[in-house]
Amino acid sequence: MNNIHDMGGMTQFGPIPQETDEPVFHADWERKVFTMNIATLAFLGPVDRARHAVERMDTKEYINSGYYQRWLRGIEIMGKDLGYLSDEEIATGKAINHKETPHPPPDAAMVEGLIRAGVPATREDGRLNPAYKVGDRVRVRNLESKGHNRATNYVKGKVGVITHYNGSHVLPDSHAHDLGENAQPLYTVRFEAKTLWGENVERKDCVYIDLWEDYLESESKG
Known part of the structure; x- marks a missing residue:
């Protein structure tokens, strides 16, 4: 769902304060x-x-x-x-x-x-045949959802390269709403900073994001 919690890539919120020797709990x-x-x-x-x-x-x-x-x-x-x-x-x-x-x-x-x-989210009985492989170029689908979704807005519609296949994991979109685990392939996708935020960035910078298979489509579909 779209709300203020999805703040990644937003600006004008000021610097993030860094506390020296910050305790785990302040109170x-x-x-x-x-x-x-x-x-x-x-x-x-x-x-x-x-x-x-x-x-x-x-x-x-x-x-x-x-x-x-x-x-x-x-x-x-x-x-x-x-x-x-x-x-x-x-x-x-x-x-x-x-x-x-x-x-x-x-x-x-x-x-x-x-x-x-912790509570492991990997599954051996989910969707086990990945549709993509390391090196594939994929686009993040621009899906609008009123429920829970882990695809952050600033990568929707953007193209990245799969760098790792992480096995089959519980899909949060289903699990949050009592619709079953719907376990499916989870990939790590690399996005160039300029792809996300334009030319005014360090060219060597990139972002790695874990994304479920249902969030992705082949670059050629765009």
Whole structure:
């Protein structure tokens, strides 16, 4: 979907501040939100749904929120979507209704395991015959979607070269909306900087982006 979260390639947002010896968490509440985000995967759903929840934030709220504030807002949005939270409960901080979760809440050991191991998205039973090979020139399809999508706007319609085939991976577009995993080939595609932003760039610069097969078409189709 098109929203302010897809800021890649945009200008006029000013420099990105760099903090010397920046801590992982600037406040204890950020640590708690990090843990909450991992723990709620057990019943709020996959990370793709969590990303889509953040994408649906109000534009002004998104810009004025920090990293973990967006995570917290995403948890609230998913909780409301699935009937675990209400606006009143969020406003008061008090539980009013109770909805059973499909799984028991994870304990500390389970949360630590998720953090250390992650949730692999590679699959051996998806679309296993790639349509493209390393060296192929492909164009990113200019697909408009109201749902979750991982093809950033600044590469849509642009031509790049496949540099690596990464196997079959869960398609976020489907997974975020309970439409199945739809695992398919994932490629790393190299784009010349001048292809993306014109001639006023360093000619040696390039960008590598991982893109699913459904996002691509052969250059010749254009």
